[in-house]
Amino acid sequence: MRPCWCSGPGRWRRPRSFAGFTGFPPYNQHLLHDLGAFQIGIGVTVLLALRLGDALTVALAGLVAAAACTPSSHLLDLRLGGHGTGPWALGALAVLGAAALAARWQRLRQTHEQDEAAP
Numbered sequence: 001m002r003p004c005w006c007s008g009p010g011r012w013r014r015p016r017s018f019a020g021f022t023g024f025p026p027y028n029q030h031l032l033h034d035l036g037a038f039q040i041g042i043g044v045t046v047l048l049a050l051r052l053g054d055a056l057t058v059a060l061a062g063l064v065a066a067a068a069c070t071p072s073s074h075l076l077d078l079r080l081g082g083h084g085t086g087p088w089a090l091g092a093l094a095v096l097g098a099a100a101l102a103a104r105w106q107r108l109r110q111t112h113e114q115d116e117a118a119p
Contacts, residue, residue, distance in 0.1 A: 030080050033073035041066025054108060060101040067094035 045062030052058055071087040072093065078084065 030069055030073070030077040033077060034070065037069035037073050038066050039067050054104075057101065057104050057108065060104060064094055064097040064101055067091075068096055070094075 018082045043056055044065035048058045048061050067090060071091040072086040074090060078087075
């Protein structure tokens with residue numbers, strides 16, 4: 001096991017050394033792209049959790065953020081291998097998640113309006 005200083009901020013600027021540190025040899029560019037897409041989703045989830053009180057809305061927004069970033073990663077990395085249907089399937093997941101998020105948001109708005117209208 002390497003010491004903690006190996007995971008400092010400088011590792012993110014050198015993806016090959018970071019890939020070696022994480023224990024995923026050999027260097028895998030696509031894996032790092034996928035990690036970045038999912039970290040965006042996690043970041044969106046954490047930021048929205050600070051603002052919104054509805055766990056389902058927060059979870060759906062994080063799913064949409066990650067699922068929307070992942071297809072572009074797969075399109076960019078088609079030359080590295082994988083399946084040509086991957087970006088389309090992941091894009092469909094993003095669209096379904098966005099539809100579920102929109103439905104949830106609409107439901108919350110209706111509930112909020114009903115609560116305000118009640119005496």
